[in-house]
Amino acid sequence: MQNIIEQKLTQAFAPSHLEVINESHMHRSSADGQSHFKAIIVSEQFDGQRLLQRHRAVNTVLADELAASLHALALHTYTPSEWAQKSEGAPRSPSCTGGH
Template identity: 60%
Template sequence: MMIQTVIEQKLLSAFDPVHLEVINESSNHNVPAGSESHFKVVIVTPAFDGMRLLPRHRAVNAVVAEELAEKIHALALHTYTPSEWYEYYAEKPPASPKCLGGSKVDKATI
């Protein structure tokens, strides 16, 4: 089963989100074609009501701990309550930062 699908299933089961996007961003990085190593998760759920950002991220990381330990190199998390999502983003998820890893780093600046 594809890692992206596993992540989606685990998050759907754990959080019952009103909005969930699991986006494979591996092609934006210095990895072989078809890789599943870099993901962005946008999750909107009432389960985050009353939680600060760090506990939300810890909760998501706990659900996908096996994938993080064995298969995923990077996981960008965008975690929202429904009211935050509709107030700030509605249907447009935030962009992930540019990758500076691998051969894309200008070695002279390091």
């Protein structure tokens, strides 16, 4: 699943920076779970777009995965200039307090 997400995001957004992090282990998933991911995407294509537009664009690209086994996707979308101003990178994901 991680490879599919990375390939699709790379093809759609030509990012200058892309991180796709499997966070399934933080959500009471099995050790080899592939259901919860965090994506950090830096792309010039986000210039002039509001956050909602960016997230909708990513969700459209990953619609098949979101409809199937991808349960959660935390998105952090930046333009190159926004990313350059981030000294600590994207925010850390909180620990999940729920479960299945």
